[in-house]
Amino acid sequence: MTKILGLLLMLSAAIVPDAYGASSQRQVTELKITTLSTMLASRGIGEWGYAALIEVDGKKILFDSGYRPQTVLQNAQELGIDLSDVEDVILSHNHGDHTGGLLSIAQAMRAKNPHAIKRVHVGKGIFAERANSRNSIWKMRDELLKMGVEFIEYDKPTEIFSGVWVTGNVPRVHDEKNWNQKAKLVTQSGLVSDIVAEDLSLVLDTPKGFVLVSGCGHAGIINTMEHIQTSIGQGNITAAIGGFHLVFASDDHLAWTAKKLQGFGLKQMIGSHCTGVDALYTLRRLLKSDRQHMVVGAIGDEFSLKEGVKAGFIAH
Secondary structure, rough: OOOHHHHHHHHHHHHEOOOOOOOOHHHOOOEEEEOOOOOOOOOOOOOOOOEEEEEEEEHHHHHHOOOOHHHHHHHHOOOOOOOOOOOOEOOOOOHHHHOOOOHHHHHHHHOOOOOOOOOEEEEEEOOOOOOOOOOOHHHHHHHHHHHEEEEEEEEEEEEOOOOOEEEOOOOOOOOOOOOOOEEEEEEEEEEEEEOOOOOOEEEEOOOOOOEEEEEOOOOOOOHHHHHHHHHHHOOOOHHHHEEEEOOOHHHHHHHHHHHHHHHOOOOOOEHHHHHHHHHHHHHHHHHHOOOEEEEEEEEEOEEEEEEEEEHHHHOO
């Protein structure tokens, strides 16, 4: 009986949630995020788009793929980054500035490694018919399916690897309308507003808190963070990397956003793509941060658990 009780105590201790709300056995221990597509560039090619390479515990994940077919490939080459061992891609949503480079990347990397780009993780609704766009993602999807690539859709938070989550569809609790108000979806009952319902983000559970990676954040950065705490874990969200579509946000909205971010414990941020340069600086001022911890994203910028934000000189 004593031995059995001791074993039960050991097992229970192994799965007790830590201060960040998740089992320590499922936390990420090594993490590096490198920006491969955004507008600002002191090296490589800038464009209106977003992509980042996530290196996590020995695995590489490509988050979004930029806009133009060759941008990510050329920037990766210039930065000395090998993408041929990337098996998993996450697409944050259907827009071309996040999906445009994927087919070219898959073709180029498959030529080097037949096991490259095996799976594409997407939010449910990404293939819905848009009334006033080319739905170019359909053609890309069909070409990738012919290559044997698997598409996996998510409508709720899912741990795809140990300590690595996708949010799935994010509830729009707060009024963070940061999408094209004229865009429409085609449904059986007629046209409805396209709120980019498929928008999802990547969440990495680390000993220092959650790290959020976003493409555009059409669901809203605050809605997304609340969804993380409600559905994944109660821990602080200490770093936010990527695009957050605050470029058109009013001063009042930025003030509200900053107050909320402070409550989540945000300490570090790389605001790329559609975040907005002035919006990033405004958030930095309101959060009483500095250029070592909150920067405008640029090609080649890095975030790691060991060093935090490591921006190129142009971002400062």
